[in-house]
Amino acid sequence: MVKLFISTFALIILASFIVHFDFEKNISEYKLEIPEGFPKPVFPEGNELTQERIDLGRMLFYDPILSLDSTVSCASCHDQSLAFADNKSISPGIKNRLGVRNAPTLTNVAYNPTLLFDGFLKTLEMQVLVPIQEHAEFNSNIVDVAEMLKQDSTYARMSLAAYNRMPDPYVITRAISSFERTLISGNSKFDQEVFQRKNVMNRSEKRGMNLFFNQLHCTKCHSGFNFTDFSTQNNGLYQVYADTGRQRATKLEADRALFKVPTLRNIALTAPYMHDGSIATLEEVIQHYERGGISHVNKSQFITPFKLKARQRKDLINFFNCLTDEEFISNPDFSNPFE
Numbered sequence: 206m207v208k209l210f211i212s213t214f215a216l217i218i219l220a221s222f223i224v225h226f227d228f229e230k231n232i233s234e235y236k237l238e239i240p241e242g243f244p245k246p247v248f249p250e251g252n253e254l255t256q257e258r259i260d261l262g263r264m265l266f267y268d269p270i271l272s273l274d275s276t277v278s279c280a281s282c283h284d285q286s287l288a289f290a291d292n293k294s295i296s297p298g299i300k301n302r303l304g305v306r307n308a309p310t311l312t313n314v315a316y317n318p319t320l321l322f323d324g325f326l327k328t329l330e331m332q333v334l335v336p337i338q339e340h341a342e343f344n345s346n347i348v349d350v351a352e353m354l355k356q357d358s359t360y361a362r363m364s365l366a367a368y369n370r371m372p373d374p375y376v377i378t379r380a381i382s383s384f385e386r387t388l389i390s391g392n393s394k395f396d397q398e399v400f401q402r403k404n405v406m407n408r409s410e411k412r413g414m415n416l417f418f419n420q421l422h423c424t425k426c427h428s429g430f431n432f433t434d435f436s437t438q439n440n441g442l443y444q445v446y447a448d449t450g451r452q453r454a455t456k457l458e459a460d461r462a463l464f465k466v467p468t469l470r471n472i473a474l475t476a477p478y479m480h481d482g483s484i485a486t487l488e489e490v491i492q493h494y495e496r497g498g499i500s501h502v503n504k505s506q507f508i509t510p511f512k513l514k515a516r517q518r519k520d521l522i523n524f525f526n527c528l529t530d531e532e533f534i535s536n537p538d539f540s541n542p543f544e
């Protein structure tokens with residue numbers, strides 16, 4: 206599996222050297238709208254955003270052709286109406302096979318310096334290979350997928366327009382990543398209140414915001430415009446974890462049971478919570494933090510017990526609801542192009 210992954214990736218890197226130069230000069234850059242209060246995302250060289258690339262990536266994202274039996278697409282587990290997460294603890298892939306982790310939101314994924322809960326994989330382009338080849342996701346092979354796409358005149362045409370070459374692993378990984386980079390969410394009630402300076406949050410929501418930012422320790426990890434410092438941490442879910450988290454990638458004891466700090470944007474839409482979907486509601490997440498988590502050698506020093514009144518818990522949840530971005534989940538540019 207790992208070998209297959211590495212050899213496919215080598216193939217893609219190799220392919221990247223033979224891009225047509227005239228074409229590169231002529232591409233028209235797509236202007237990504239950056240919300241108030243957000244930094245400019247850093248994109249990898251050689252895959253500048255263009256409308257053609259985004260359009261192709263959007264089709265591929267929604268097309269079950271990527272899975273071995275054409276039953277599952279990226280959108281099966283990353284659903285726009287749920288902020289590109291889903292509502293299952295573990296999402297089934299082809300033939301209802303179950304993986305081991307909860308599907309995370311793709312909200313503002315352009316900003317993530319690392320992908321997956323391990324906090325190790327560096328680019329979206331590399332990440333695309335994971336679901337395509339995972340036994341419990343698409344159980345397919347990117348070279349076979351490319352062959353199928355070449356036979357399809359629409360894909361062949363769109364691929365030439367986007368990258369000046371026929372569909373191949375280079376095109377598939379870069380086009381899907383281009384679409385994913387447009388999934389920017391920055392117009393929640395919180396953004397309108399704080400960054401756009403409109404007075405839209407009510408008293409309870411503001412009390413919740415104050416608890417979150419000033420009274421609890423949440424922003425030791427869920428900090429910044431995207432409510433994450435992008436680090437990997439242990440927040441005390443178990444004494445013994447079935448999933449070893451970042452250690453899977455690094456093999457280091459110090460990384461055992463560390464998971465990437467998730468964004469809290471659109472958090473009301475992405476239940477159940479945590480890497481294994483083991484916590485069903487936000488109320489229960491808050492109770493988990495109030496208990497100070499379960500003791501673990503790698504548990505962060507910032508996970509310590511505290512006590513909230515029922516009203517404060519409600520305030521905090523009302524604040525979380527302000528992180529929902531209705532425009533994001535209904536934006537027609539992000540929807541299924543086949544419907």
Ligand code: HEC
Nearest residue numbers: 278279282296297298306307308309320321322332336342
């Ligand atoms: C069967 C469900 C399923 C399908 C299908 C699926 N994913 Fe995922 N996705 C997941 C799960 C589960 C994770 C978390 C895996 C992990 O951390 O190891 C994930 C993680 C991701 C991440 C990392 C997000 C982050 O912030 O770390 C990206 C990006 C992503 N998927 C994109 C895609 C794309 C693109 C496709 C289609 C090519 C796709 N996914 C298909 C379930 C799925």
Ligand code: HEC
Nearest residue numbers: 421422423425426438440464466467478479480494505507
């Ligand atoms: C030490 C760093 C740290 C602190 C402090 C922290 N968290 Fe977290 N939080 C995490 C990590 C890591 C995860 C993911 C754990 C996992 O997947 O197993 C997480 C997950 C969550 C989730 C679920 C996200 C999802 O998409 O599944 C919510 C909600 C959350 N935290 C809220 C809070 C709140 C509220 C506070 C303050 C009371 C807080 N966190 C404090 C690190 C932290």
